[in-house]
Amino acid sequence: MDWQSESPELWAFLESLRHGEILSGTISVIERFGVFVALDDGPGHPAFPGVGFITIPELSWRHIDDPTDVVEVGQRVSCEFLQFDTYNAEARLSLRGTQPDPFQAFADHTTVGQELRGTVTRVFPFGTFVEVGDGIEGLIPSAEVHGRLASGPGESFRPGDEATFVVTAIERPQRRMFLSRR
Template sequence: MRNGEAEHPELWAFLEGLRQGESLGGTVAAVERFGVFVALDRGPAHPLYPGVGFVTMPELSWRRFEELSDVVRVGERVTGEFLGFDTWNLEARMSLRAMLPDPFQAFADRVAVGERLRGRVTKVVPFGVFVEVADGVEGLVREDEPVVRAGDAMTVVVGAIDRERRRLTLVRPERRRGG
């Protein structure tokens, strides 16, 4: 017997019957520092947790957020894509972001390498700065000694777009010399 199968056969059977990619609806039951529990509209209740559905932080949104409560709140109705059955915790792992259009792919459809953009510095790190150039789309400008601060406006040029890894490389535009 597998973990939990004997103790909770109805829950095990329900979770085993779900198919990857299937849409699951429910209500946010609890927001914890490690993720969100969702009480699903169908299926049995969980014997220990506030919900059978569980969403990890990366699966909540395509956009960067500081607090989970910036994305969802207890009592809110949500729909997510079923990713898989966690046999250890007896949970339906879900993705809310999979149900939303990816802003990076839409950005990549309309922007070309070499294009000049204006953005806002969102984060300064020892090796460069992250610049938000569209809603939910950030890229890295590699710099040895960044001279800007978070919140500063910045002009950048698209250096590379990696659709598969969802990475955007940005560079500072070359300054013209002379008069």
């Protein structure tokens, strides 16, 4: 569809937005792939239930299983404008962009070699995720389970296991922390 000619008011509104601008609106629909937002100052969308859209990763800094863990239909939100999606004629938004990144604050007080108590959250063939703070997770690569490649993801850890781990690396730009068994 040629959104520019079909809905010139919508197109003009989206072109006027600037990266980083804060927009307010109401959550109109929650889908498994993201959340539609009816923006206060924007026109309606001819095909979607809102001119704003938040992808799942942009809802929260923390890992979430379902969008309803963060928002609900009818909720008022303020979001950061990321970009104009010209294909869908929508404003891509970020709810997490309006909140401080808890990983960076955690990294300010954590050093390589530090021991942390944690709980295993997820186990995959490539490694094990461990929560070591409020929503802060680190990865133990499979090769680090016993200093050798594990035969399978469940060899040493199961979700819910608690133990002490050592921080082996913190990568701030990528928001990653690597751990090893104590």
